[in-house]
Amino acid sequence: MVDDVVRATGIEKSYGRVKVLDGVDLSVAKGTVAALLGPNGAGKTTMIRILSTLVRPDAGEATVAGHDVVREPDRVKQVISLTGQYAAVDELLTAEENMLMMGRLGRLGRVESRRRAAELLARLDLVDVRKRLVKTYSGGMRRRLDLAVSLITRPPVIFLDERTTGLDPRSRQTMWDIVSELVASGVTILLTTQYLEEADRLADKITLLDGGKVIAHGTAEELKSRLSNEQVELSYADAENYEKAVVDLGGSALHRDPQRRSLAVATDGSAAQVRVLLDRMEERGIAVATIELQRPSLDDVFMSLTGGERS
């Protein structure tokens, strides 16, 4: 599509013998938020690093705002801003100095740098501490400054790599609000997250990544509708019964939780189906302690698709 600001096809990347990305396709339409969702080690950060020209892909092509990330990195750099997992700010400068430095490096004039710095420090609630060295900041303040710094040049394409991991609820809310404001102003955002709630709430499109492969792509609703409407969760009194049930139902389990010794299985919610399930357990001599009916969440989609255990 012409309107895709970010386009990637068949991206591959290996480190040594480990294939981190294995043929990833991705597209983000102009003025929308896309989320790359996946567990640790899924390849989300590597994908972002390739799109922001920091890492060269082994195979595949990617463009940002029409510019190839390998052949025209400088063009790409002019339209993007990258906010990584760790606050990339200078500890020995004040917030204001950090802002001005990045403004100057971002080709803003002195006056414009100052104006934008004041504006963003106010927006991110850092005005009172703007003259303090960043090394005295709390983790949350650092991350807010990191975001402010990345916005100073008004980039039309923003990459946010796990920006809310470890944030307190209030900072996370501020972050979410800012993402919404930015998108409303026409900015295109690609974010990575491990939080389904976040992807559900912010993203127009979600790409689910696991083991370096795209395992699902669509809106949150589309992904949820891939699951049956209801599920039944079976809990077991002891590890022995739980293990037996895992062996028996493992393949059809939506997710399993060894700590709580529970398994979830898709159902249409009818009493008949639940009875069939319980009869089957009884035939195999597996004692079920409790049962619970649940509606699916994006979590369940995630777990069933990635085949992981619930953390």
Add this chain to the structure above:
Amino acid sequence: MRLSWALTDSVTLIGRNLRHLPRNIDSLLMAVILPVMLMLLFVYVFGGAINTGTEYVNYVVPGIILLCAGFGASMTAVSVANDMLNGIIDRFRSMPILSSAVLTGHVVASLVRNALSTALVIGVAFLAGFRPTATWLEWLAAVAVLALFVSAISWVSVCLGLIAKSQDAASGFTFAFAFLPYVSSAFVPTDTMPVVLHAFAENQPITPVIETLRGLLLGTPIGNSAWLAIAWFGGILVASYVLAAYLFKRRTTR
């Protein structure tokens, strides 16, 4: 990239490193006070027993200045390692800037820091009886030799900072700079050393720098030391600059 932008980037990043100087006060003081203490120790404790054919303070000042640069080298290596480890380098590299200017910033800051610490060491040396006989031209030449020496070891420190996987490792790597001057003619005449050490001390790169500085400041014979010093540290400067560019690229494009 437009030249004026490259210039703005360099100026901005040099400014960044210069701002760091007074804020890194602990390590700055360490890099300055330690050599001054050592100088006082050598002059007043050991100096009386060392026969150099001149006032010991006159003999030892060039060595102390190099030692000072050696201690400063660890600051450069640590701050480069810091940039590589804490993610700020990714931000710089995702911006349309001359990212190698990050390294230039560190080297220029190192030169400024060394100018300050050298001035302080010489000031204290004067109080302890240091009486150089140099003309202003010889002073200028001494400053030039020193600037070459400091630039060279700053770029080597940048390389070490780029190799290091942690700040501590970066600091540890630079210990040679603080150690090599001892096995040179910096503190004692080399002919009192055992044969092997003597051969090493005579032929290692620090000795010609010491001899050149001593010759310029005190009028002792320089011989071919000046050319040796320039060849050694000119060579080290070029090699470490090229190596730094390579290491920077390798470290940052994976």
